[in-house]
Amino acid sequence: MLHIIDYFFILFHGVLILFNVLGWIVPKWRLANLISLSLTAFSWFVLGIFYGIGYCPFTDWHWKVRQLLGYNDSSNSYIHFLILKITGVNLPENWVDTTTVLVFFAAFSVSIYFDLKKRVAKRK
Known part of the structure; x- marks a missing residue:
């Protein structure tokens, strides 16, 4: 059963990460994407105060x-x-972490932009 849970986390967490990065592309997904990115930011930076910056409960559970x-x-x-795990390529962790944060903030910025654009258009 633990092997099934392990593969579930790899698939679920991988899809969630892709949704966070690319979910803003599909107009119908934009609100869900903004919510998901906001929850991710909350986890990384608010829960991160208590558990370490970048904390994610899904990662924590998967590691366990x-x-x-x-x-x-x-x-x-x-x-x-x-x-x-997926490619076998062992990139420097610092590079991966920096790239992850940059991509996250880029996706979050784009998601916020589309949300604000939608709100302004509704007011007109």
Whole structure:
């Protein structure tokens, strides 16, 4: 059962990450994308005050499942872990973390832009 949960987290978390990065492209998904990005920011920066900046409960739960399976993952970054797991490429973690934050803020900015644009258009 733990193996199924492990694969579920890889698939679910991977899809969530892609949705956060690209969800603003589909107009019908934009509000959900903004909510998801806002929850991610809350997790990283508010929960992160208590658990460490960048904290994600999904990552936390997945790491616990992998520990129970006996895996000793060397990545501190979930994105680094996914890149390594899916492609086998071991990029520098600092580079992956920096790129992750830059892509996150770019996606969040675009999502906010479309939300504000929609609100302004409704007022007219």
